[in-house]
Amino acid sequence: MTDWNSLYASRMDGVVASDIRERMKLLAAREIIHLGGGLPDPEIFxxxxxxxxxxxxxxxxxxxxxxxxxxxxxxxxxxxTWIAEYLTRTGSPCGVDNILITNGSQQGLDFIAKLLLSPGDTAMVEIPSFIGALRAFDAYQPRYLGLPEDADDWRAETLSGAKFCYVGPDFRNPTGTTMTLDERNALLDLADTTGMALVEDGCYEQLRYDGAPIPSLLSLAIARHGDIEKIPVLQTGTFSKTIAPSLRVGWIAGPADAIRKLVLIKQASDLATSALNQMLLLEVVKTHLDASIAEACTVYRARRDSMLKALADNMPEAVRWTMPEGGLYVWVELPDHMDATVFAQRALAEHSVSIISGAAFYPAGASNVAVRRNTFRLSFSMIGADPARTGVERLGVLVREMAVV
Ligand SMILES: Cc1ncc(COP(=O)(O)O)c(C=O)c1O
Structure with missing residues (x-):
């Protein structure tokens, strides 16, 4: 019998299954309140x-x-052309040669890592980071460096040598938090002094429920350098959260030279994204993008509000959480001594509530990163007010139970 394990390439050593995808398989069978996965709500397609x-x-x-x-x-x-015009209209002047269409932005993240990372190269990532990005990067065998939380610590002396820094400035997955304008400018300064690239994940940019929009790194970099061809930024975008994820249409925007290289990767990977899906999307976005975004924002704003209210009503004082201005996620911090992985297991087994423990969102082996094991992610994308209240009530009960042990 073939020993498959002896045949796998070394790059597979670091590749592990996504906690979330594995859990979704398990969950299909039970009456669970899903506060974990961040699927868009089919009601808004x-x-x-x-x-x-x-x-x-x-x-x-x-x-x-x-x-x-x-x-x-x-x-x-x-x-x-439509995407280039859309980006131009929204503050990032660019042309058609600055756009590559990908199968969702997930493929964009994979391609960018393939473009930039040789084994052992350093990839800097926000802490915590989107699991899908970490899993895509893992396959290219990088060493990870965490981008420090406090922008005062973004100094070239300690943070140089990375090929790129991956960030999701708006309503990050998993924390729901947003990078301020000052932080965006500080990150561009760091890229300019270190020579690294910035990979901007624009997945949730359009899903803002309150507050004024903050310019993307892409647009700030174009304004700073005067021309998209001179910038250090590659931005991934997607229609998954505004139209529908199954069409698998996203894009990478950046300097034409890098885009040309990425086209070669696309060719070797899957030749092209489905023409049918791209044409369908184009027809829909031409007339319906604004309405779709408005509808998504209305639905998700209400869900965020009911999730935040459920937390305020049910969590003991020692529990903290983020107040997202957009996106699909809230990040919760339990008291320091509590292990959210155990908490998540017990929430599922004893209370039929699914959450994702925070440890899943940390890169493996980053020397400057301490995993905060007392954290977990909630998503409100598919959860109405009633199940949000019931689910969070049950989590509150479990916190009290575990906190006194
Ligand atoms: C931050 C972030 N980036 C990228 C993606 C990938 O989305 P898609 O490939 O559907 O564009 C997701 C999916 O949830 C995400 O949360």
Whole structure:
């Protein structure tokens, strides 16, 4: 019998299953209150607009031919143009050559790591960080360095040598927090002095529920350097949270030279993103993006509010949590001595509530990072006011139980 373990490449050593994906398999069978996973709510998908776009494609043989053919590796031209114009309109002047279409922004993160990381190179990441990004980077065998929480500690003497720094400035997954304008400028300063690239994950940028928008790193860098071709930023974007994730359409925006290299990676990886899905999306975003974003914000704002109220009503004083202005997540800090991994196991086994313990969001082996084991992530994306209250009530009971032991 073949010994598969002896055949796997060394890059697979660091690759582990996502806690969340594994847990979702387990959860399918039980009456669980899901406060863990951050799937978009299917209620907000634009069914009618997608149906109309689909019918228009099948009704026109020339469009249908294009839809069923291989798309160019860099992406369907009209969609790339639309994205470039959208970014230009929203403060990041760029052209079609600055855009690569990817299968969701997850593929963008994988490609950027493939572009920049040789084994043993340093990847700097926010602490904690999006699990999907960490898992994508793991396969390229980096050494991890944590971006210190306090921007006063962002000094070139201690933080140089990284190939890139990965950040999600708006409503981060997992903490829900947002990088201030000063922090964004400080990070651009650090990139300019160290020569590293910045990988900006723009996944939640459009999902802002209160407060004024803060310019992206992409737009600040273009303003600072005068031209997208001179900037250190690659930004990943996606329609997963504003239209629908199953279409798997996202993009990378950045200097044309890096985009050309990324196109070669795309070619070697899967040739191209589905032309049909790109065309469907283009038709929908042309007329419905603003309405879809507005609807998503209305639904998720109400859910965030009920989750925050449930926390305020049910958690003991020693528990702290973030107050996200957008996105899908709240980050909760238990008293220092509590282990959130044990807490999450007990919440699921004894109270049928699923959460994701914070340790999952830390990179393996980062020398300057201490894992905060008393943390966990909640998501409110699919949770109405009633289950949020019931779920958080049960978590409150468990905190009190565990805190006195
Ligand atoms: C921060 C962040 N980036 C990227 C992604 C990947 O999304 P997609 O590949 O659907 O664009 C997610 C998905 O939840 C995410 O939370």
């Amino acid at each position: 634009p069914y009618d607009a997608l149906s109309a776009a689909s019918q228009a494609i099948w009704a026109d043989r020339a469009l249908a031919r294009t839809a069923l053919q291989y798309a160019p590796s860099e992406g369907h031209g009209p969609l790339r």
